Each structure stands twice: as C-alpha cells, then as structure tokens.
Amino acid sequence: MTSASSTVSAPASIRSVPPESPLVDVMQGAARWEIPVHEHGLIALVDAMPRLVPQGKTGDFAIVQAARVSYGEGTKQVSEDRGLVRYLMRHRHSTPFEMVEFKFHVVMPIFIARQWIRHRTANVNEYSARYSIVPDRFYRPSIENIRQQSSTNRQGGDQPVDVGTAEEFLRLLEEAESSYTRYIGLTERGVARELARTALPVSVYTEWYWKCDLHNIFHFLSLRMDPHAQKEIQDYANAMYRLIQPIVPVAAEAFEDYRLNAMHLTSLEIEALRTGEPLKTTNKREIAEWDAKRARLGR
Numbered sequence: 426m427t428s429a430s431s432t433v434s435a436p437a438s439i440r441s442v443p444p445e446s447p448l449v450d451v452m453q454g455a456a457r458w459e460i461p462v463h464e465h466g467l468i469a470l471v472d473a474m475p476r477l478v479p480q481g482k483t484g485d486f487a488i489v490q491a492a493r494v495s496y497g498e499g500t501k502q503v504s505e506d507r508g509l510v511r512y513l514m515r516h517r518h519s520t521p522f523e524m525v526e527f528k529f530h531v532v533m534p535i536f537i538a539r540q541w542i543r544h545r546t547a548n549v550n551e552y553s554a555r556y557s558i559v560p561d562r563f564y565r566p567s568i569e570n571i572r573q574q575s576s577t578n579r580q581g582g583d584q585p586v587d588v589g590t591a592e593e594f595l596r597l598l599e600e601a602e603s604s605y606t607r608y609i610g611l612t613e614r615g616v617a618r619e620l621a622r623t624a625l626p627v628s629v630y631t632e633w634y635w636k637c638d639l640h641n642i643f644h645f646l647s648l649r650m651d652p653h654a655q656k657e658i659q660d661y662a663n664a665m666y667r668l669i670q671p672i673v674p675v676a677a678e679a680f681e682d683y684r685l686n687a688m689h690l691t692s693l694e695i696e697a698l699r700t701g702e703p704l705k706t707t708n709k710r711e712i713a714e715w716d717a718k719r720a721r722l723g724r
C-alpha cells in the first residue's frame with residue numbers, strides 16, 4: 426500500500442507539460458476575498474477556475490482559450506481577445522463562459538437563501554441545522570430600509586414606512602428573535618435539533634458554499650442585481666459582482682454592455698418604435714413596461 430503524500434507530483438507515466446510563460450494567481454495568493462453584507466452576512470470568493478493564468482492575462486483567458494477551439498487560433502492580440510469575448514456575449518454563445526467557475530462562501534438569512542437556491546445550475550453545500558446548533562444571528566433591516574408595500578409592484582417595497590411603524594416592525598423582529606433562547610433551552614432538554622430549528626424565524630442566518638460557472642453567474646446576476654429583485658439579495662449580488670469583476674474584467678464589461686444595462690424589445694415594441702404609434706395591446710402591465718423602456722430611450 427502506498428502512503429498518502431502531502432505534495433502532488435505527476436506519476437512518471439503522465440507527461441507533465443510546463444506552461445509557455447509563468448503563471449500567476451488570479452486571487453493574488455489570497456485564501457479568500459471577502460465582502461461583509463449587512464450586519465451579520467458576508468460573501469467570500471474562496472476559489473476560481475482558472476486560478477492560474479499566464480502572466481499578463483486575466484481569467485478571461487479561459488473563455489478565449491475555449492472559444493478558439495471552435496473558432497481556430499486566429500490572432501492572439503489582447504484587443505482581439507476582447508472583441509471575441511464581446512462577440513460571444515452579444516451572440517449568446519454561452520459555453521466558453523462556462524469554462525470559468527467561481528466558488529463562494531455565503532452567510533445569509535434563510536429568506537435570502539430561499540430565493541438564491543432557485544438558481545439550479547450551481548453546486549451547493551449548506552450548513553446543517555440538524556447536525557449543529559444554529560448560531561445566534563438574525564437579519565434586521567436598518568430603519569430606513571423598512572419599506573412600504575409598493576403600489577405598482579405586488580412583490581416589492583419602495584419608500585420607507587413612517588418611523589412609528591418601522592419601530593413596531595423592529596419590535597416584532599425582536600420578539601421573533603427571542604425564540605432563540607427557548608430553542609437553545611429545548612435542545613439542551615433533548616429536543617432534536619432538526620425539530621427545534623423549526624421554531625426559528627426566516628431572518629436567522631444560514632451559510633453555504635456555492636459554486637457556479639460564469640455563464641450561470643451572469644444569469645443569476647442579471648436577475649438579482651436587477652431593481653425588481655428584493656433589495657437584500659441585490660446587496661449580495663452586487664457584492665458578488667465586485668468580487669468577480671477584477672478577475673474577468675473583459676467578460677464583466679461585455680455583461681454590463683450587452684446584458685445588465687441592455688434592453689430587450691418585443692416585436693410589438695419594435696413596431697411601435699418604427700411607426701410612432703401606441704403599442705398594439707390593451708394589457709396595462711405591458712403598456713407600463715413599454716413606457717419605462719421609452720423613458721430610457723428618451724422617446
């Protein structure tokens with residue numbers, strides 16, 4: 426039996442090919458890049474693929490490398506790499522973007538985790554509240570973030586509520602948090618952790634490792650950085666974007682230009698734009714959406 430070695434070396438039967446130029450770490454040797462979110466939360470980038478790139482390149486290198494398998498070698502100028510990445514993004518040629526992956530450690534309240542987990546294309550490993558005691562951490566919005574129900578968006582909130590109402594809401598949250606002491610007490614008296622946790626509110630924090638490829642991260646970000654997403658998950662999505670942007674600056678710029686800040690027009694909208702006539706529908710929501718787009722277009 427061979428004993429496990431603490432370092433990796435390729436067996437003699439494997440040809441180990443040295444890099445053409447020195448490789449550099451896209452995370453500059455750090456164990457993690459971390460951004461705090463709200464009072465108790467955080468998102469940390471803990472690994473990336475590619476982690477090592479040729480000197481003078483960024484993580485965008487892996488996108489270009491994959492795309493050139495299909496498009497041929499062509500030239501290798503940096504400016505042309507940029508053009509290629511932007512072409513791929515514009516034409517939704519997504520698989521080269523899947524060659525880049527990021528792994529995050531995220532600490533977030535359960536109500537955010539519920540929204541996040543709907544993104545099915547990631548690999549997730551979550552803290553087990555059956556196995557361990559849930560830590561004493563609860564999300565409380567700042568008072569100016571206690572929002573009124575929006576009158577136009579049934580899922581959203583907008584302006585802050587008055588101070589008295591906000592204070593009452595904070596008292597309600599505090600009451601919900603007070604269940605924690607009883608949760609601990611009952612686990613000490615023998616109630617199974619898997620059952621005791623059911624008495625905790627959705628403002629309690631959980632944590633997980635979340636690994637996803639860049640194509641699907643951009644999909645996640647386009648939905649969750651959007652102003653229609655709940656503010657609290659937007660805060661995490663914006664922090665995630667800040668973590669990956671320096672590693673894939675060219676893809677990130679293309680994402681901003683062609684996805685995040687771009688606009689999709691329906692055939693009815695194109696017709697209205699072309700003829701200058703009203704949108705041919707009586708659907709109020711669709712008309713409101715068209716009005717918002719026209720405002721952005723300055724029409």
Ligand SMILES: Cc1cc2nc3c(=O)[nH]c(=O)nc-3n(C[C@H](O)[C@H](O)[C@H](O)COP(=O)(O)OP(=O)(O)OC[C@H]3O[C@@H](n4cnc5c(N)ncnc54)[C@H](O)[C@@H]3O)c2cc1C
Nearest residue numbers: 540543544545546547580641644645648649651653654655
């Ligand atoms: C503002 C907002 C409001 C929302 N409101 C609600 C709500 O009220 N109720 C609710 O239930 N959800 C709601 N959601 C969640 C939403 O419906 C999606 O589940 C979530 O955004 C994940 O999107 P996705 O499926 O495209 O992403 P992912 O799961 O990451 O999938 C990415 C893409 O992969 C493909 N894909 C993944 N899995 C499959 C599969 N099994 N079969 C076929 N294709 C697949 C699809 O093309 C998909 O677009 C909301 C989301 C947002 C952003």
